[in-house]
Amino acid sequence: MRRLSINLIYAVPTIVYLTVFFYVPVMSVLILSFYKGGVFYKINPILTLENYINFLTSPIGINIFITTHLIALTSFLVVTLIAFPISYFLAKMLDENKALLIILLMFIPLEMNYLIRVFAWRNIVGETGLINSSLLSLGLIQRPIEIFFHSIYGIIIVGTHNSLPYAVFPLYIILRNIPKNLYDAAMDLGSNKIGVFFRVTLPLCMPAIAVSFLFNYIALLGEFAIPSLVGGTTYMLGNHISYNFLTVGNWPYASAVTVTLLLNTIAISLIIFKLFGVKQLYE
Amino acid sequence: MDDHYILRLVNIEKKYGKVPALEGINLKVRRGDFFVILGPSGSGKSTLLKIIGGLEVPDKGEVYINDKLMNNVPPYRRPTSLVFQDLALFPHLNVYENIAYGLKVRKLDKSEIHRRVRWAAELLHIENLLERRVTQLSGGQQQRVALARSLVIEPEILLLDEPLGPLDLKIRRELQVELKRIQRQLGATWIYVTHDHEEAMTMSDQVAIINNGRLVALDSIRNLYEHPPTKFVAEFLGHSNILSAELFSIKNNIILMKSAGLFLELPKRVYSFNSNKVFVLIRPEKISISPSGSSNNINHVNNTVGEVISISYKGVITELKVRTAEEIILTVFKTDCENINVKDTVTLSWRPEDVVIIERDAE
Numbered sequence: 069m070r071r072l073s074i075n076l077i078y079a080v081p082t083i084v085y086l087t088v089f090f091y092v093p094v095m096s097v098l099i100l101s102f103y104k105g106g107v108f109y110k111i112n113p114i115l116t117l118e119n120y121i122n123f124l125t126s127p128i129g130i131n132i133f134i135t136t137h138l139i140a141l142t143s144f145l146v147v148t149l150i151a152f153p154i155s156y157f158l159a160k161m162l163d164e165n166k167a168l169l170i171i172l173l174m175f176i177p178l179e180m181n182y183l184i185r186v187f188a189w190r191n192i193v194g195e196t197g198l199i200n201s202s203l204l205s206l207g208l209i210q211r212p213i214e215i216f217f218h219s220i221y222g223i224i225i226v227g228t229h230n231s232l233p234y235a236v237f238p239l240y241i242i243l244r245n246i247p248k249n250l251y252d253a254a255m256d257l258g259s260n261k262i263g264v265f266f267r268v269t270l271p272l273c274m275p276a277i278a279v280s281f282l283f284n285y286i287a288l289l290g291e292f293a294i295p296s297l298v299g300g301t302t303y304m305l306g307n308h309i310s311y312n313f314l315t316v317g318n319w320p321y322a323s324a325v326t327v328t329l330l331l332n333t334i335a336i337s338l339i340i341f342k343l344f345g346v347k348q349l350y351e
Numbered sequence: 352m353d354d355h356y357i358l359r360l361v362n363i364e365k366k367y368g369k370v371p372a373l374e375g376i377n378l379k380v381r382r383g384d385f386f387v388i389l390g391p392s393g394s395g396k397s398t399l400l401k402i403i404g405g406l407e408v409p410d411k412g413e414v415y416i417n418d419k420l421m422n423n424v425p426p427y428r429r430p431t432s433l434v435f436q437d438l439a440l441f442p443h444l445n446v447y448e449n450i451a452y453g454l455k456v457r458k459l460d461k462s463e464i465h466r467r468v469r470w471a472a473e474l475l476h477i478e479n480l481l482e483r484r485v486t487q488l489s490g491g492q493q494q495r496v497a498l499a500r501s502l503v504i505e506p507e508i509l510l511l512d513e514p515l516g517p518l519d520l521k522i523r524r525e526l527q528v529e530l531k532r533i534q535r536q537l538g539a540t541w542i543y544v545t546h547d548h549e550e551a552m553t554m555s556d557q558v559a560i561i562n563n564g565r566l567v568a569l570d571s572i573r574n575l576y577e578h579p580p581t582k583f584v585a586e587f588l589g590h591s592n593i594l595s596a597e598l599f600s601i602k603n604n605i606i607l608m609k610s611a612g613l614f615l616e617l618p619k620r621v622y623s624f625n626s627n628k629v630f631v632l633i634r635p636e637k638i639s640i641s642p643s644g645s646s647n648n649i650n651h652v653n654n655t656v657g658e659v660i661s662i663s664y665k666g667v668i669t670e671l672k673v674r675t676a677e678e679i680i681l682t683v684f685k686t687d688c689e690n691i692n693v694k695d696t697v698t699l700s701w702r703p704e705d706v707v708i709i710e711r712d713a714e
Binding site for chain 1: 457500
């Protein structure tokens with residue numbers, strides 16, 4: 069009995085923190101999402117499923133939902149494809165100190181304010197950005213290439229950049245810790261180098277890929293700043309939520325979209341973590 | 352005519368940086384042998400095994416398997432399989448999938464894979480562990496999985512790199528006997544690396560002894576034990592009394608050696624004396640010891656008197672150190688010596704045929 073009460077004391081800060089900053093806001097959003105709403109902050113406390121039905125049956129809602137997932141998926145695949153060779157190089161070709169230094173240097177720009185970083189990207193990929201102006205001055209193109217700015221590609225580029233270090237770091241740790249003997253054993257048992265990658269390296273790296281999935285795919289699902297700054301007319305779930313909260317003023321509808329997104333996020337994370345064997349990380 | 356040799360190594364050399372790991376290794380292994388490569392740690396024996404398996408590339412020399420040059424053949428196309436010292440089981444696969452790995456790579460069909468995995472699992476008595484994760488197994492069980500994983504692809508040469516190293520003595524003994532049984536049953540060629548000469552004694556048909564990257568002896572373990580070609584081999588294969596000695600005389604097919612006042616007589620065998628100075632070896636278990644009293648027949652030829660300076664009880668045997676009248680310290684093994692105490696005077700004697708000459712030049 070005494071032991072239990074002492075344990076409860078240890079749990080108090082966590083419980084208070086989670087209650088104030090997580091459960092109360094989430095519960096209020098959840099309750100709000102079942103209220104009847106309207107434009108200009110009209111909230112009518114009548115329980116209804118209207119908001120969910122409106123979102124999930126409207127062509128716009130479905131379109132935004134699919135677009136958001138497509139952007140997140142593309143960015144996730146690009147990040148993984150770029151992170152693999154980088155991590156492999158860091159883990160196999162460099163000694164530990166140099167590799168950690170490079171990873172640190174990859175993280176430092178992320179400490180910069182988020183908005184400033186996105187604006188910095190506009191200086192590179194924007195209409196008069198580095199890529200376009202150099203291509204123009206070289207005479208390779210006549211007009212600025214538009215896919216680099218105010219488009220879905222801009223979101224993918226910036227999203228990829230934001231989460232690359234989070235993909236490299238866990239991959240690097242896992243790759244560094246795979247004993248060379250495992251590769252040797254796989255070769256000895258009949259796998260060539262490609263076979264070794266797909267049968268040994270990749271399966272062992274899945275937990276790291278799951279972690280990078282969390283920082284990239286899941287983070288992009290709720291993103292609204294990147295699409296508003298570099299996405300042009302591309303509209304993601306985050307924009308849809310912020311637009312309905314702030315501009316339209318339909319809080320119950322915005323809350324319903326938020327809850328849908330939250331459930332969606334939790335479901336995907338659980339599936340991926342189960343599938344990719346994240347348990348291996350702490351075994 | 353080399354038909355019954357499955358493996359030939361010709362002049363293998365390997366350096367790590369500037370440090371030579373292997374120098375001028377020439378070796379032939381007979382088909383179906385349990386061939387043990389024995390040497391102290393750091394002698395290059397694991398490197399040699401990896402060279403045979405193709406996981407290391409020699410700087411010089413050739414590897415022939417079935418008389419085919421293997422130097423440029425990658426490990427995945429060699430008819431060999433290596434059981435790693437640290438086992439290298441795949442942590443992301445369960446026991447069944449680990450054993451099936453080589454078969455899946457070879458794209459056998461499911462029922463054939465299943466049949467062969469079961470065969471290997473039953474051979475090694477792990478058929479009820481197939482669904483387990485490898486991290487849940489004990490050391491001995493992991494050992495069996497590693498072995499099954501290699502055996503299941505039916506390699507012509509199975510390479511084992513100190514596979515029993517980390518196991519405790521009892522399980523090691525059990526597995527030694529079992530490994531030998533499996534090897535006999537399959538009739539395959541096994542090359543087994545170890546630093547433990549007792550393991551070599553239990554299992555080997557042929558033994559190659561490697562020291563500092565060089566092959567120093569190649570023979571059956573019995574011949575090597577009874578007539579070690581060098582002092583290193585004699586010392587490496589168990590306890591030994593090695594004395595510096597000089598040739599005193601050869602007459603009537605009897606060699607008489609002198610070592611610090613002690614005379615050793617032995618029947619003449621083929622020794623080519625490059626020098627008068629040699630070593631003589633008497634194994635501790637070949638010396639008989641008795642409490643002094645009947646000291647009248649001491650003539651210091653193959654017998655002497657001495658004082659017991661230490662007695663250590665080691666279970667089956669007791670190890671005694673005796674300082675002889677010639678100030679030589681001899682180690683003696685005896686199974687029963689309740690009537691001998693430290694500081695007792697004892698008589699030591701041995702048979703002439705138990706004295707072995709080791710030439711110094713052979714070092």
